[in-house]
C-alpha cells in the first residue's frame with residue numbers, strides 16, 4: 001500500500017508545478033515535508049530526478065525560493081526533489097543550547113548511532129531509501145537519479161553518492177563541507193550523532209570515501225573564493241588532494257568574488273543542472 005502524501009502547496013512555474021508535501025516518514029520517525037518541481041515534460045512521460053540537499057538552518061524551501069532552478073529544470077525535463085535538512089517536531093531533540101549548527105536543521109545526512117539522536121536522526125536512510133521510494137511510487141518519474149547540494153548538503157550529496165554505487169547517475173556540490181572529520185561543524189555533529197570513535201566517522205566523510213570508491217561519477221564542485229566558511233569549514237583543497245590521490249574525476253571550480261549564499265548558487269545552478277542532465281538523459 002502506498003504511504004499517504006498530503007499536498008501542502010502547489011504553484012505553476014515555467015509550465016510545470018512547484019509543489020510541497022508532508023508525510024509520515026518511518027526512517028526518521030516523524031512528519032517530514034519535502035518539495036518537488038515537476039517539469040512540463042512530466043505530463044507526457046516519466047522524467048528523471050535530481051535530489052537537492054540543503055545546508056545548515058535550511059528547510060526544503062530555501063532552494064525552491066532562492067536558487068532559481070525551475071526555468072532550466074523545465075527546459076531540460078528534470079524533476080527536482082528537495083527534502084528537509086533534519087527530522088522535526090516537538091518529540092525530536094535539538095541542540096541543547098539552541099545552536100544552529102547541530103540538531104534541528106542540521107541532520108548532516110548521516111544515520112546516527114548514539115542516544116538520543118539515533119531515534120530520529122537517520123537522514124541518510126531517509127534521503128537515499130525512503131524518499132526516493134515514495135517519489136517513485138507517487139510521481140511520474142524514472143529511476144534515473146542525480147544528487148547535489150550545498151555546504152552540509154554538499155557533504156551529504158557526496159557521501160550519498162560515494163556510499164551507494166549504482167544509485168545515482170551523477171553528483172555535484174556547491175561549497176561542500178568536504179572533510180567533516182576535520183572541521184568544527186563536522187566534528188561537533190559526528191561526535192554527537194556517531195560517537196567519539198573517530199574511525200567510525202570515515203564511513204561518512206567524502207575525503208575518506210573517495211579512496212575506496214567503487215564507482216567513478218564525474219564530480220562537479222563550485223566553491224566561492226570569498227566564502228566566509230572556506231578556510232575553517234569547507235576545505236576544498238582536502239577534496240582535491242583526495243581525488244588526485246585516488247584518480248577520482250573532479251572538476252573543482254574556484255569562483256572569484258562569490259560567497260556562501262544562494263546568490264552564488266543561483267549564479268551557477270544552470271551549469272549543475274546541465275551536468276546532471278547529460279547523465280540523466282543519456283541512454
Ligand SMILES: N[C@@H](CCC(=O)N[C@@H](CSC=O)C(=O)NCC(=O)O)C(=O)O
Pocket residue numbers: 054055056057058062066100150151152153260261262
Ligand atoms: N544562521 C547562520 C548562517 C547559516 C548559513 O549560512 N546557512 C547556509 C548553509 S551553511 C552550511 O551548511 C544556508 O544555506 N542558509 C540558508 C540561506 O537561505 O541562505 C548565521 O547566522 O551565520
